[in-house]
Every structure is written in C-alpha cells, then in structure tokens.
Amino acid sequence: SPAPTYYTNYPATGGATATLVQGTSYPVTVTFDASSIGSIFIDYNQNGIYEASEWVQTGTTGAAHSATITVPITALTGLTGMRVRSRGAGNINGSGDACLAMGGGETENYLITIAALVPCAGQPDPVTITGPTAVCPGINFTLTASGASIGSGITYQWEMFDGINWVAAGSTTPTYTVTGGITTPTDYRFVTTCSNGGGQDVTGTYSIGVNSPTQCYCNPTYVTGGTGDIVTNVVLGTLSNNSTALSNPPLHYTDYTSQQPATIAIPDMEQGLSYPLTLNFGADGTQYHGVWIDFDQSGTFDASEFFTGTPNPAGGSGTATVNILVPITALPGNTRMRIRGGDDAAVTAVQACGASSSNYGEAEDYLVNITPTVACTGTPAVAAATGPANACDGVPFNLVATGATTGAGISYDWQYFDGTNWVSTGGTTASYSTTISAPTDFRFVTTCANGGGQDISNTVSIGINPPTQCYCIPVTTSTTYYINNFSTTGGFANINNANSGLSAGGYGNFTATQIVETMPTGVFNFAGNFGTGTFGVKVWADWNQDGDFSDADEQLFATTGYVSSFNGSVTVPVTALSGTTRLRVGANWLNGTGPAHACESFQYGEYEDYGILIGAAPSCLPPATLYANNTTMTTVDVSWDVVAAASGYEWAVDQTSAATPTGTVTQTTSNTPPTVTGLNAGSTYYLHVRADCGSGNFSPWMVLAFNTQIANDFCSGAIAVPVTGTINGNNAMATDDALPAVTCGSTATTTGTYHGMWYTATAASSGSMTVATCGAPFDTYIRVYTGTCGAFTGCAGFNDDGCGSASTITFAATANTTYYILVGTYGSGSSPNNGAFTLTVTGVPLSIKMDHISATNAGSRNRVDWKTVSEDNGDYFEVERSANGVDFGRIGTVAAKGAASAYSYWDNSPVSGNNYYRLKLMSPSGTYSYSDVVIAKVNNTNGFSVEVFPNPVSDLLHVSVSGAVSANATVALTDVTGKVISMMNVKDNAAVFNMNGMAAGLYLVRFTDGERTTSVKVNKQ
Structure with a gap:
C-alpha cells in the first residue's frame, strides 16, 4: 500500500532488490490499486539522472501491467538506482517525467545490481518454447524461449519452416512477437549458439495452427461505458436475456455465447424471413443502437450485415424494435449476433469493432441459429x-x-x-x-x-x-434536475402545479388537469421554480394548434442566463384558435437560455406541458382588476373595476381558492361595497367577483387572494414574552410600516420596517437582558424601545447581524420596566425576506458576566471556548447545541471556577454541516440566561458530496469528495456535450485537473464509483 507521502525508498535487501545481467532481457510485472499509467526508470549509466533512454512504459491503463526490461550491454556494473512511478490512467507519465510533480499516484525507489556478462562455453542449455497453439489470422502473438543460456558470445535466432527449409524469422531475443500474425499453420523453433567453441542448442518444433473465422471475432470497446448507457433486455424469438442487474460490467462488453443454450436460448431464424428484435435501454437520455449478424460466418461483421431499428435513439429507459431480414443466402447453423446500445451518438455500420462514436455504451454478443428455408408450393396461407x-x-x-x-x-x-x-x-x-x-x-x-x-x-x-395529438415528446434523463412548481394567475381559472417532482423520462404531461382559462387578447401571468440548481428556461404555446411550437409567435419566454426561479406575462394573440391549446415549459440545467427548441432531448433538465383553454370573448366581461385595500386584522375594503355593460355584480369573500365561491354571494350595483368585517387575523381570504349583464348573462368569476393583518403587526397588538422565555413567530403576513419617530439604529435603517412584528418584555429586576432571533433562516434586525406604544421615549438597543444574518442584543434593563421589541427584516415588494423564527428573551444572572464565546472546527470534532469576567462559587454552564439554530439541547455541563476564567469544551460527535452552540449560564438559585450563539461547521464526513474549487477556475481545479467511495471511483472532466477531456481515479478522496490553456466556458466534472454518479458545473475563465 502507498506510504503516507506517496514516495518511498526501499533498501537493497530481501525481496526489494534484484541482480540483472548486462545484455539480458527480463519480464517485469507491476500491480496497482486502480487503473494506472506506469513507468520504470533504471540509471544504467549511473550519472544520477533518469534519462529518456533509461525508461520503459509498463502500460497506460488497467491495474496489472507486464513489460520487458532489456539491460544494455554497456550498462555500468554495480548498485544502480531504479524508480517505479504510477499515476491514474489518462494522465501523463512518460519518458521525461521521472521527477515530475504529480497530483496523484506514487513513486517507489529501489537499488538493483547490474552484473557483468560472463563469456559462454561449451553447449548452451536446452530451451523450452511457450506460446499459443492456435491463433486468429493476422493477429499479433508472442513466442517465449525459456531457460536459454546467457553470457557474452551467446546469440539467439528464431526460425520458421517455409515448407522446404528453416529460415530466420527475424527475432534474436528470447521473446518474439510475430507482428501481423499468420494466415496458415506455421512451425517455429529457437536456436541458441555459443561462439566460444560453436556449441548450439536447437529446440523441437513448435507448431501454431489457425483458428476458424468464427473463433476470431473482434472486440468492441468503450472508454467509459456509463451506468445508464446500457442494454437492459434483449428479446429475439426464444432468446430473452434481462441484464439490468449487471449494469455495465468492466470492459463494457459481455459475450453471452458461452451461456447458450444452457441458460439463454438460441433462437431459430429461417432464411428469407424477417424477425423483430426488441431492445430495452438504461436511463441515459440518448440510447442509440446498432445490430450485426455474421450471416456469411466470415468472422467479421460486414456493413451489409448491419441493422438499426426505431426509434433510434430510443431515449431514457426506452425500447427499440429492430426488424431483421435473414438473407436467403445466409449460411445455416449457429451464427454470432452483436448488439451495441446505450450510445450517446449514432452507431454506424462499420463500428462493430473497437470504439464507436461514443465513449458511453455497452456491447453484447449472442448466437442465433440460421435454418434452411423450404420451397413453397400452391396457394400461400391467409395472412x-x-x-x-x-x-x-x-x-x-x-x-x-x-x-x-x-x-x-x-x-x-x-x-x-x-x-x-x-x-x-x-x-x-x-x-x-x-x-x-x-x-x-x-x-x-x-x-x-x-x-x-x-x-x-x-x-x-x-x-x-389531429395535430394536437401529435406533439413531440422530448426526453431528459437526469433524476436530479427538474421543474418543481409552476402556476399561473390572471386567468378565469389557473394552473397550480405545486411540488410536481420529477416526471418519468424528464417529461410531464399535465394537460388534462392543469389548465389556465383565458380568451383572445386576455393576459395571464406565470411563475415557476426548480427542485434544485439553476436553469435556462423557455416557454411556448401552440396558438394555431398545428401540433408544433415552431411558429414565429409561439415562443413566449426565454431566460438570458441561469435562474433559480422564473416568471412572465402572456398576452393571448387575437388570432389564437379557440379550444384547448398546449403550453410547454422547458428547463435546461446546462444552457442559460433554455432548450434549443421545444423538442430537444438532453440529459439535465425537464419539460412540462399544460393546457390553455381559449374561449371566445364572453358577451359579459368580468372586471379587469380586483382590489383588497385597508386590510386590518378583521376587516378589508374590497372593490373592482367597473364593467360598462354590467347592470350589477355578484361577489363573495371566503377561504376557497377555486373560481366559484363557497361563501355567501352578495348582489350589488356598486363596485365599492361596504367594508367586509368578521375576518380572522393572519389568514388568507379570496375575493370572488362576476359581472351581471342581465337576463341571466354573467361573466366568468374573477378571484383575488389577500391576507388579513397579524395580531401584532402594530405596537398596539404587541405580544408579551416572559423573561426568560421564547415565542415562535412568522412575519410572512406582516405589513411594511413606518418606524417610530425615535431613532433606533443606523441612518440606513430608520426610514421604514419591512414585515415588522411587535413584542414586549418586562424586567422583574435590574440587570442585563438579551433579546435574540438567532437561527432565523432570513435576514432579521431587532429594535428595542422604551416608553409606551405611540409615545416611545428612547432606544434601548439595535442589532442587525449579531448571529449570522439574524440578530441578538444585550442591554441594561431597569426593574419593572416594559420594553417594546420590534423584529423586522430587510427587503419588501416582490422579494421580501420573511418566514418562521423564534424570539428568545433572557435575563443574565448577576454573578456570571461573559467576556466572549467562540466555536472552532477541528476535523471531526468542534471546540467551544469562552471566557468570563466574573462568576461566583456554585455557578455552572450548560453547553447546548442545535442543528438548525432554533431547537437546542444540552450536550454537556461545565462547573464554574468561582472567578474570572477561560474554559473549553470538546464536542466529539457534532453533526455534518453547521453546529450552533450557546451556553446556558446557571446560578445556584436556578436563575439563568443564555450566551450569544456561535457556529462551527463540520464538513460532510458521513454523507456524500463532491466539491470543486476554485470555481471559476483559471488553471488547477481541485476536486474534493466527502464520504466513503469505492475503490474504482473516477472523476472525468467533460465539455457540455459529455465529451471526456480528461479522466482520473479518485485517490484519497481528491483529484486535480490542469485546465490551463483550455477555452473559457462551461465544463462538467462527473464523479462515478459504480454506486453513485453526480456532476458539478465548472466555469473556466
């Protein structure tokens, strides 16, 4: 296993050394922990430099390499340095890299002995030849002579028999690679000669036969394969093989002929007939395929023996059917069939061997049985x-x-x-x-x-x-990137597709249930967001209902860069056909302007289709706009635009979002009815209005949602919070108000408060009081006022970002005094910061005075440090922790020392991510308060994540993998089409790509280890 520094010097003892003889060749094997490129350097001239002439490449891929080292006859004798270097496959490790600093791999140094070549004498030792007994025509093979004598004066010669004489075959070393192979059976022998006396050893004849063509099929190859780029099921007559469980095994090629017919049937195919072959594929978005059958049993797959089916590509988890016509001239008997599938690019007729047009995909071989046809007679059967x-x-x-x-x-x-x-x-x-x-x-x-x-x-x-039943169905394949929410407003009825999640195949058809109703020249708004990430978005509508989205006015919206949410407005053309028209939304994670067109298939993203029901303009039009003004906790003033043709209106206020109201419907001739009363504070209501044009002719209902004020929206409704105590709040429905006249805070924050909520706290005795919103998931601030509501006299304190973007204040409180606390936030209008929070009010025990508190991460542990300026005997500290900054629990207790002191507490089991800490300061009497909240972050140690940095990057890009990964984990740097630029193994959960000199733009880093695959976008500057 590699040393911690990945550089090791081994002494010249035991199995860590060897003796090599001048002028002699030696086989060498090297094994690695993953697919690697390997090099060996031997300093034959002992000048302390590993030169290019002293280098051997052991291999460029795979975890086991074999090579041959030939010691020059001029090599200096004695102890000599040897260096072995490994690096992940796909990287540089060549003749000039003996001292190159690498981002991965290992270096091992050895000392070997070079011995002088001893002159030969007498008869050479007998030799044994090893090699294949039969080979395929034209394929290189190797013969090896073992046991040959070595020494000065020894010469070797391989010979072959030409049918009449033994002739020199060209090789004069014990290992002979027959380049270009043979096409007929051939005999070989090996001759060893000692020139010091002329002794000679001649081996026996070694005969090599030639395999039949059907034993000599070529192998298909893929660089990467891919877990979703696979053939999952093959059905042809009686042949049925589901290989889903195998995923995409190493080499990305499986020869199933050895399993036929024992576990997989060999189907019969009669000369002159056509047969359907059904192929199923993995989850990737393209899935091209190609099929060959060697009908002439020539051992090759000819272009005339190539078939493709439909559809091609089949799309993620798709199915293709290939119709195979067996030529009447096909040779009878078992015949090989090759299938390539899961490819990201079209497979051509000449790609049965080696690489295809794609780095991703899989190949499978099977046998079929060609049977002779029988001559027909008479009248054919009824078909x-x-x-x-x-x-x-x-x-x-x-x-x-x-x-x-x-x-x-x-x-x-x-x-x-x-x-x-x-x-x-x-x-x-x-x-x-x-x-x-x-x-x-x-x-x-x-x-x-x-x-x-x-x-x-x-x-x-x-x-x-009809064209409206013939829309294209685009395919996307990612299970991570999708549209999660889409809705409309402003229609007579609206779309509200919330939390839709991922649709199968990256396409969701919601046209039957999610419809916005409108009319020519009508206007409706749309909005949406995603499950995760940022996307480019386009929106289309098929106004002329011709089954496509390609007309000039049918692209309604396009982003100009990546967004996390989107919204827009649509005006229905006056020429739009009535009836249900299709609305399509497309989101592409790898294109900031959205899909190239409404039918584009790609890997990362999703499409969703909706309905637009376009009716003729009603004879009785609804009010153009509804209004809900002067909202209080229990009342609201409603109104609407006048409709010229209306003789009156019907309206209702209820808590039903559907167009037709469920509450009491009131008839009126005015567009400004009396104030609505009896509402509940902090609630959502809906105003429903339709125009009455007489004789039972009503317009469609229009609906407007509004919220009543919360109870503590103003200081007059302030809610009391006990000291020491907490209260939960949610300012989503709080209004934007003017601040009290008393200045409390910086100039920039005195002009108004957004979504403010009021509380009070009364001090029972004089001392310190702390008010905090620590852990709030949005940007809060706190103002504390003295005086009474409507007549404030001063500012006890202001804080904005005391604990992250949330707030905390400690101020000197006076006994029996009530303080007004305003909790607000920054931002209003279309993008306010609001949500749930917890307000904590505490009084600090008089004996313990805090100086400071901090939290620090130390690998898998966190340390909390604090210091006091005063304390008494009997005081103590409870250390509390929270994972969300709101819900705290005790994790330890520390006794106070009775005087100003410094303390540390180790948290040995923190959670991954942010850990929030605070101290509960306790006195012997049981009174307590809380310290400030501090945060320490633990990087993900148990979970799994892939991070890249820096991003954007100009040269070296570092990849960091958190969590356990399998030994075959790799990372690949690709362009946005998926083309692999560089690939390497993940070693010690890290890898480094050198992007210096690459073109600026968007790239992907793709991690896979056989269990997980994830991609991260990288911007190259």
Missing part, C-alpha cells in the same frame, strides 16, 4: 394484416402481417390504395415501417413463385390523428 387505427402525420408506424407462408419462392409486398389502384410500397417483409400524411388503406400480398399462387390479406385503414 392477417394489422396496424394502428390512426397515425400522426410523418411519424413512423408499423404494419404487421401474421400467419404468412414462409419458404423459398415466397415473396411479400405491402401495397397502398392511391384512390384508383393498389400500388406497391416497396415493403417486402412481414413487418413494415412507414409514414402517411393522409388517411390510407394498406394490404399485404403473399406470392409463391412455384406456380404463382397468391394470398391477399384484409385491408388495414389508417386514419390521421
């Missing part, structure tokens, strides 16, 4: 033709004929009716994929050439779906 009742214009669909006769001499022809005659479509297989643009009739004709018998099937009539 039944089937197809869908309707199809979308230009969208492929399948026609299928079942029960058709097969055999030599049988031909098929799908025909369509052009209005006058039946015309051949060109489809000559039992399954035929086609498209239509108008309703069309089809039939299937089977003909036997041996006698001319013919069967004509039933007619299949295919209708055309």
